[in-house]
Amino acid sequence: MEQKFREDVAATQAERARVRRLVADGCWKQVEGDTARFRRFAARRMRTRAARGGAEAVQGDSLDYQPASFLSEGATVRRAVAYVEASFGTRSTVGSGFMISPRLFITNQHVIPDAQAALGAAITFDRELDEQGRPRPVTSFVLDPGTFALFSDEDVLDYAVIAVGARQSGAGELADFGWCPLSNAPDKHVLGMSTNIIQHPNGQRKLISVRRNLLVARSARTLLYETDTDVGSSGSPVFNDDWDVVALHHYGEPFLETADDAGQPIPRTVNEGIRISALVDDLTARQADVPPAAGALLAQALALGRSAATASAGPRLGPPRQPGPEALRSTTTDEGALAMTTTAPKAGALAEFVIPLRVTLTIDGMAAAATALAPAAPAAAAAPALQRLTRLAEAIRVDADYSNRDGYDAAFIPGVNLPLPGMSASLAREVAPLRATEPDAAAGELKYQHFSVKLNRSRRLAIFTATNIDGPAYLEVDRDTGEVRAPEGETWFRDPRVSESFTLNQDFYSAWSTFFDRGHLTRRVDPTWGTPEQASRANADTYHFANGSPQHFRFNQSTKFWQGVERYVLETGVLAQDSKRRLCVFQGPIFDDRIDRMADEVQIPSSFFKVVVWRGADKLKAVGLVVDQGPLLDEARVNLGPPRAPSFVDVKQWRVPIASIEKKTGLDFGAAVRAADTIRRADQPGVGEEAMHGLLITRLSDITL
Numbered sequence: 001m002e003q004k005f006r007e008d009v010a011a012t013q014a015e016r017a018r019v020r021r022l023v024a025d026g027c028w029k030q031v032e033g034d035t036a037r038f039r040r041f042a043a044r045r046m047r048t049r050a051a052r053g054g055a056e057a058v059q060g061d062s063l064d065y066q067p068a069s070f071l072s073e074g075a076t077v078r079r080a081v082a083y084v085e086a087s088f089g090t091r092s093t094v095g096s097g098f099m100i101s102p103r104l105f106i107t108n109q110h111v112i113p114d115a116q117a118a119l120g121a122a123i124t125f126d127r128e129l130d131e132q133g134r135p136r137p138v139t140s141f142v143l144d145p146g147t148f149a150l151f152s153d154e155d156v157l158d159y160a161v162i163a164v165g166a167r168q169s170g171a172g173e174l175a176d177f178g179w180c181p182l183s184n185a186p187d188k189h190v191l192g193m194s195t196n197i198i199q200h201p202n203g204q205r206k207l208i209s210v211r212r213n214l215l216v217a218r219s220a221r222t223l224l225y226e227t228d229t230d231v232g233s234s235g236s237p238v239f240n241d242d243w244d245v246v247a248l249h250h251y252g253e254p255f256l257e258t259a260d261d262a263g264q265p266i267p268r269t270v271n272e273g274i275r276i277s278a279l280v281d282d283l284t285a286r287q288a289d290v291p292p293a294a295g296a297l298l299a300q301a302l303a304l305g306r307s308a309a310t311a312s313a314g315p316r317l318g319p320p321r322q323p324g325p326e327a328l329r330s331t332t333t334d335e336g337a338l339a340m341t342t343t344a345p346k347a348g349a350l351a352e353f354v355i356p357l358r359v360t361l362t363i364d365g366m367a368a369a370a371t372a373l374a375p376a377a378p379a380a381a382a383a384p385a386l387q388r389l390t391r392l393a394e395a396i397r398v399d400a401d402y403s404n405r406d407g408y409d410a411a412f413i414p415g416v417n418l419p420l421p422g423m424s425a426s427l428a429r430e431v432a433p434l435r436a437t438e439p440d441a442a443a444g445e446l447k448y449q450h451f452s453v454k455l456n457r458s459r460r461l462a463i464f465t466a467t468n469i470d471g472p473a474y475l476e477v478d479r480d481t482g483e484v485r486a487p488e489g490e491t492w493f494r495d496p497r498v499s500e501s502f503t504l505n506q507d508f509y510s511a512w513s514t515f516f517d518r519g520h521l522t523r524r525v526d527p528t529w530g531t532p533e534q535a536s537r538a539n540a541d542t543y544h545f546a547n548g549s550p551q552h553f554r555f556n557q558s559t560k561f562w563q564g565v566e567r568y569v570l571e572t573g574v575l576a577q578d579s580k581r582r583l584c585v586f587q588g589p590i591f592d593d594r595i596d597r598m599a600d601e602v603q604i605p606s607s608f609f610k611v612v613v614w615r616g617a618d619k620l621k622a623v624g625l626v627v628d629q630g631p632l633l634d635e636a637r638v639n640l641g642p643p644r645a646p647s648f649v650d651v652k653q654w655r656v657p658i659a660s661i662e663k664k665t666g667l668d669f670g671a672a673v674r675a676a677d678t679i680r681r682a683d684q685p686g687v688g689e690e691a692m693h694g695l696l697i698t699r700l701s702d703i704t705l
């Protein structure tokens with residue numbers, strides 16, 4: 001490919017001279033021969049600047065004027081660029097590279113040639129000088145090719161995409177540095193525009209070459225840009241003025257010519273970068289070549305690029321894994337607790353467009369209009385490259401000594417043994433193991449104060465939580481809302497006992513705050529009992545991401561029966577006198593590939609289950625419930641006024657057989673719990689098959705105990 005590069009430099013000499021001459025004469029708009037591309041580029045620039053509150057960007061005789069935000073945005077993006085050092089065999093290389101997703105890093109294949117070389121490589125962030133000219137504190141990570149590694153030969157596309165592994169030194173978290181998504185949108189560059197390169201040339205501290213780096217030629221795979229800087233560093237990102245990545249830099253070559261047609265000196269180096277559109281097309285085509293777990297990381301990176309291409313439209317939930325052309329609503333079926341039927345969208349539907357103000361329009365024939373206006377790929381999250389997370393002031397603190405956690409107690413109810421639920425063989429393979437240094441790591445049980453969690457390694461959410469509730473010590477709960485009357489925490493915590501890759505963390509919830517809150521599975525009131533120290537520890541423990549799930553921001557407003565069932569059992573259920581008024585509660589998400597929506601590559605559970613077990617006066621009793629958040633998911637939280645009144649959705653809360661929950665989830669609560677299910681009582685409303693498949697709850701008294 002290096003020889004091909006030299007041939008391209010020679011072959012484009014006249015064309016590059018034409019581009020330089022037109023730009024120097026202030027005729028940059030005449031440079032791009034593809035008029036359709038220029039229109040797309042101009043429209044994107046105007047949309048971007050208008051959305052940021054500036055005037056139209058594509059105007060006048062040059063592109064030199066930039067909004068002040070150009071500097072701050074570039075300062076943010078530059079943190080995703082890292083210095084690369086690799087040692088393999090008798091060789092060592094240095095270069096640059098950058099994050100393209102929360103886990104994946106890209107550089108050139110001629111910097112890191114293969115997975116074995118990646119094992120001897122390290123990447124260092126913030127290797128630069130601060131505003132006072134002093135070196136910043138750096139953070140280094142090793143690479144993890146065992147999790148993901150994909151290479152394209154130097155003579156093809158010259159890339160190496162590798163997962164980032166453990167922190168080697170420094171205090172930064174990987175999420176602190178952000179990422180630059182890869183998009184193949186056709187509106188990111190035109191000939192004659194300036195490019196901006198963030199790099200570690202010749203192994204130096206980070207340097208930035210901005211503005212006067214003209215894009216002078218392109219091929220199907222490459223871009224050529226001329227610059228007056230030193231030879232760029234291999235693996236650097238090449239940006240346009242909106243800080244979108246347009247190329248992966250890989251070669252630099254001194255000019256053969258030293259002056260233009262007018263005798264004026266010209267920059268001395270021409271650089272070649274691999275077009276990001278070519279990279280995206282190649283990565284997309286190779287998705288089937290990688291194992292499923294690695295494929296999920298690649299799919300996430302590609303989805304972030306699609307999101308960046310449609311960022312001005314804001315985040316939108318994607319369709320189910322098996323989408324159809326029709327809208328969804330909930331109902332009951334003969335198969336089990338919940339299923340879905342369909343209703344076609346009608347004229348008069350609501351749609352939102354950012355222009356740049358958010359305006360809600362009612363348009364007849366909306367289905368046809370949506371087809372004309374929507375991009376081919378579904379939008380997921382808003383462009384994350386410039387996003388930064390701010391840590392909120394802590395209202396609670398987690399006890400970092402996890403060895404003092406008791407976890408769920410199977411013998412909590414006197415005279416009863418209620419072990420953690422069993423699992424189907426396929427579900428058991430999805431249990432996220434703990435770190436190897438933890439006791440019984442393979443079992444994957446995260447023990448907290450008075451409750452336990454098991455995580456699904458692929459879905460990055462809990463399979464279930466299991467909680468012990470001590471009735472007499474139960475905190476006061478508002479029976480109308482199901483909410484605890486006590487101060488809440490603001491900060492959520494990662495659990496160091498399990499890999500971060502097995503949970504959804506703050507980066508996801510920040511990107512998708514338009515739709516979701518961080519919802520508790522084990523509610524913070526449930527395990528908050530015991531000594532003051534234990535109660536405080538239990539309350540804080542519920543704020544671990546392992547206990548969280550994406551719940552629509554209206555969820556707590558709309559599910560008071562489901563939220564308050566524990567209190568209802570304690571107040572109304574006939575408990576054995578020697579049971580100490582104790583309950584055990586199992587709960588978690590229900591996944592259904594047919595109907596669940598997608599947020600980036602995260603499958604959003606449309607419903608959640610809860611199983612409450614207690615010892616009655618004569619025998620063990622249990623109740624199973626399911627709540628459906630699917631009807632809520634088409635409402636996005638907006639900033640113009642309060643949310644719409646909750647009456648426009650009909651959120652279903654169901655009393656269902658525990659056997660149906662088992663079928664939906666792959667869990668096994670045991671024969672004793674199934675036999676204790678009070679839905680089988682003769683006086684339970686409903687007859688025959690209807691009673692066995694789901695009973696709609698409209699008041700707490702519908703939950704016969």
